[in-house]
Amino acid sequence: DIVMTQSPDSLAMSLGERATIHCKSSQSVLYSSNNKNFLAWFQQKPGQPPKLLIYWASTRESGVPDRFSGSGSGTDFTLTISSLQAEDVAVYYCHQYYSTPHTFGQGTKLEIK
Amino acid sequence: QVQLQESGPGLVKPSETLSLTCTVSGGSIISYYWSWIRQPPGKGLDWIGYISYTGSTNYNPSLRSRVTMSVDTSKNQFSLNLSSVTAADTAVYYCARHETSNWDSFFDYWGQGTLVTVSS
Numbered sequence: 001d002i003v004m005t006q007s008p009d010s011l012a013m014s015l016g017e018r019a020t021i022h023c024k025s026s027q028s029v030l031y032s033s034n035n036k037n038f039l040a041w042f043q044q045k046p047g048q049p050p051k052l053l054i055y056w057a058s059t060r061e062s063g064v065p066d067r068f069s070g071s072g073s074g075t076d077f078t079l080t081i082s083s084l085q086a087e088d089v090a091v092y093y094c095h096q097y098y099s100t101p102h103t104f105g106q107g108t109k110l111e112i113k
Numbered sequence: 114q115v116q117l118q119e120s121g122p123g124l125v126k127p128s129e130t131l132s133l134t135c136t137v138s139g140g141s142i143i144s145y146y147w148s149w150i151r152q153p154p155g156k157g158l159d160w161i162g163y164i165s166y167t168g169s170t171n172y173n174p175s176l177r178s179r180v181t182m183s184v185d186t187s188k189n190q191f192s193l194n195l196s197s198v199t200a201a202d203t204a205v206y207y208c209a210r211h212e213t214s215n216w217d218s219f220f221d222y223w224g225q226g227t228l229v230t231v232s233s
Contacts, residue, residue, distance in 0.1 A: 001174075050158065050207075050224050051223075052174075052219065052220065055219045061221075093157065095220070099217075100171050100173075100216070102160040104158040113221075
């Protein structure tokens with residue numbers, strides 16, 4: 001299984017600040033034949049299902065604000081929120097779909113300081 | 114707009130079988146892969162397995178001995194059976210669509226989730 005490890009487990013930032021969440025996979029999720037990283041990011045608010053934010057490591061889903069961005073390749077990935085808004089309070093998960101079983105990071109809880 | 118809705122009992126007794134159905138509306142079940150994912154209360158996301166519209170399956174090895182999935186294209190539904198449940202199977206169960214006709218794709222649509230509690 002590919003183990004996904006996120007850091008930090010929790011994060012408290014002020015409104016307007018930049019928030020950065022890291023995700024590391026135990027093996028590469030870069031598929032060499034198409035040069036794509038099989039890595040997605042989800043946002044989950046209490047009582048709601050996860051919402052897709054980013055796929056292929058850096059492609060923003062339609063309708064997701066451009067303050068959300070993803071980067072990285074191979075085994076190391078980052079989700080950045082450029083200017084934190086109150087509605088961004090949530091738990092964020094990375095997800096690898098390179099191989100089965102699909103696996104998720106343990107989650108990073110983002111709060112407002 | 115594609116919508117997924119989980120349905121099934123919210124309470125299951127220990128040692129019995131948990132059975133859930135996911136109904137897809139606003140789109141066809143054909144040409145996609147479909148997954149079940151669960152989330153124990155206060156914890157993270159665990160992938161249970163997927164099924165294709167043709168009935169091809171792949172289960173998480175951690176649950177493989179207890180999981181069965183099926184699909185009914187005429188009803189635009191797919192189902193999950195998890196046998197011999199224990200309290201550790203208490204979770205919110207989600208169904209989700211893979212974005213393409215490949216299993217190695219991300220989940221673009223999710224159901225709202227249904228809480229299943231295992232208790233006598």
